[in-house]
Amino acid sequence: MARWLVTGGAGFIGSHLAEALVGKGETVRIADSFITGNRRNLAAAGDRAELVEGDLADPAVAARAVAGMDYVLHQAAIPSVPRSVKDPATSNRANVDAMKASGNPEVRRFLGLDMDLGRRLGLNADWTQCAIRKVGNYGELFERHLGLKSPLKLERQLNNLASHGGLHYAPAFR
Numbered sequence: 001m002a003r004w005l006v007t008g009g010a011g012f013i014g015s016h017l018a019e020a021l022v023g024k025g026e027t028v029r030i031a032d033s034f035i036t037g038n039r040r041n042l043a044a045a046g047d048r049a050e051l052v053e054g055d056l057a058d059p060a061v062a063a064r065a066v067a068g069m070d071y072v073l074h075q076a077a078i079p080s081v082p083r084s085v086k087d088p089a090t091s092n093r094a095n096v097d098a099m100k101a102s103g104n105p106e107v108r109r110f111l112g113l114d115m116d117l118g119r120r121l122g123l124n125a126d127w128t129q130c131a132i133r134k135v136g137n138y139g140e141l142f143e144r145h146l147g148l149k150s151p152l153k154l155e156r157q158l159n160n161l162a163s164h165g166g167l168h169y170a171p172a173f174r
């Protein structure tokens with residue numbers, strides 16, 4: 001049997017995944033900070049799942065969580081748009097600041113950590129970070145002002161990314 005890490009296992013999606021996996025006799029570890037998760041959700045997997053409690057944006061916690069695991073089902077997130085409007089600093093930390101630790105060159109270029117694309121455009125190197133901190137990313141803007149979470153309740157349809165059936169194609173940052 002495999003060893004599975006379910007991050008955000010005290011949340012809605014993660015707790016159901018953990019329950020399904022322990023039901024199949026798999027070895028499950030849940031990692032959650034309980035920033036929005038609920039301890040009652042852990043009852044689904046019962047005492048058959050190990051718990052790592054802590055903030056996965058902390059590299060030490062993340063390393064402890066993944067140690068010895070075969071698979072990671074990454075569901076830890078702060079997905080609520082209203083919450084990100086009420087408390088932008090916490091969501092930005094999860095969505096922008098935590099990404100600064102990424103080793104992915106595309107993410108690093110996008111955030112202005114490597115190369116000087118911003119400066120070549122006449123902007124600060126961290127212009128994308130500043131924009132996301134202030135108003136969120138494009139998808140969040142659409143949701144908030146036009147999308148299903150707004151009074152207009154419009155579907156993304158052709159406005160979506162090409163990878164999701166729409167027309168938006170973002171050229172690589174290089």
Ligand SMILES: NC(=O)c1ccc[n+]([C@@H]2O[C@H](COP(=O)([O-])OP(=O)(O)OC[C@H]3O[C@@H](n4cnc5c(N)ncnc54)[C@H](O)[C@@H]3O)[C@@H](O)[C@H]2O)c1
Pocket residue numbers: 007008009010011012013014031032033034035036037038054055056057075076077078079094
């Ligand atoms: N619920 C849905 O219908 C739905 C639909 C599509 C996609 N999703 C996606 O699935 C993912 C999980 O959604 P959900 O509805 O289960 O959310 P949720 O808020 O119920 O659960 C998220 C869990 O992550 C934990 N968490 C957040 N930040 C953390 C951190 N830094 N360290 C450790 N734990 C942390 C929270 O405490 C919470 O238990 C999100 O990416 C969401 O966008 C959800």
